Amino acid sequence: MNRxxxxxxxxxxxxxxxxxxxxxxxxxxxADQAVSDQRRCRxxxxxxxxxxxxxxxxxxxxxxxxxxxxxxxxxxxxxxxxVDPTAGNGTGMNAFHWAANRGQLETVKLLIKWxxxxxxxxxxxxxxxxxxxxxxxxxxxxxxxxxxxxxxxxGALVRxxxxxxxxxxxxxxxxxxxxxESQ
Numbered sequence: 496m497n498r499x500x501x502x503x504x505x506x507x508x509x510x511x512x513x514x515x516x517x518x519x520x521x522x523x524x525x526a527d528q529a530v531s532d533q534r535r536c537r538x539x540x541x542x543x544x545x546x547x548x549x550x551x552x553x554x555x556x557x558x559x560x561x562x563x564x565x566x567x568x569x570x571x572x573x574x575x576x577x578v579d580p581t582a583g584n585g586t587g588m589n590a591f592h593w594a595a596n597r598g599q600l601e602t603v604k605l606l607i608k609w610x611x612x613x614x615x616x617x618x619x620x621x622x623x624x625x626x627x628x629x630x631x632x633x634x635x636x637x638x639x640x641x642x643x644x645x646x647x648x649x650g651a652l653v654r655x656x657x658x659x660x661x662x663x664x665x666x667x668x669x670x671x672x673x674x675x676e677s678q
Contacts, residue, residue, distance in 0.1 A: 500524055502537055506546050509538075513556040516586035518563045518593075525566045539572055552585070559583030562590035562606065565599035570606075580611040587618030588626065595627040598636030600645065607649045614655055624651040628660050628669075640664060647672040 500512055500521050512521050524537040538557055541547060547554040558578045561569040570590070574580065580590045591611045594602040607613075614622050621629060624646045631639035643665065647653070653673045659666045 506541055509541075510550055510553040513553045513560060514585055516556070518560045518586075521560055522564050525561055525564050525569050535572075536566075536569060539569060542573070542576070551582075554578060555583035556585055557583070559586070559588075559590040559593055562594035562599060562602050563597060565594070565597065565602050567599075567601045567605050570594075570602055574605070574609050580606055580609060581615055584617070589615065589617070591615070591623045592617045592621075592626045595623050595639075595642050595646065596630040596634070598630075598638035598642055600638040600641050603642050603645055607645065613646060613649060613651045622651065622655045624653070625656040628656050628658075628662075628665055631665055632660060632662050640668065643668050 498508075498512070498517070498520055500509060500517075501523050504524070509521065509524060526536045535543065538561070542554070542557075547557070554573070555578060558570060558573045558580065560583075561573065583590055586593075588596065591603070591606045591613075594606060613624065616622055617626055619626075624643065627639055627642050627646060630636070631643065647668065653669050656669070658669045658673070660669070
């Protein structure tokens with residue numbers, strides 16, 4: 496699709512963007528800093544107005560998009576409203592996979608707090624931890640090592656990932672967890 500969405504974009508256009516996984520282009524509509532009691536981001540305005548009532552797939556993808564973008568306040572709002580963290584997987588990865596992939600530590604911690612399943616697999620057969628390891632090697636971002644540690648602390652299984660990964664820093668973190676798993 497590769498279009499840029501802004502506050503003037505129609506709800507129908509945004510639904511199409513959510514369902515097609517055009518997450519980066521949707522960022523202006525998820526402005527995390529606008530989430531408060533008085534003002535919300537555009538996506539949440541539409542949610543509160545009931546626009547997503549007939550668009551459950553797009554609503555699930557809105558959570559996934561918020562996690563992809565690291566908009567923890569938006570994700571928390573949607574989770575509080577009952578959106579399933581595993582439902583928005585139209586891109587082949589759900590909200591948890593995308594948050595971890597992109598090194599969105601605050602959002603990963605939020606999903607852990609909401610008990611999002613750690614071992615659910617994406618379309619490539621990777622768990623959340625496996626996705627993070629792959630991403631840390633192939634698409635490195637600042638917080639990915641911290642995300643790996645947070646996932647391990649939450650109980651993610653090292654044996655469900657490609658260990659050893661071949662990356663010294665990652666393997667040291669995984670080894671510590673493997674040692675504690677076997678004790």
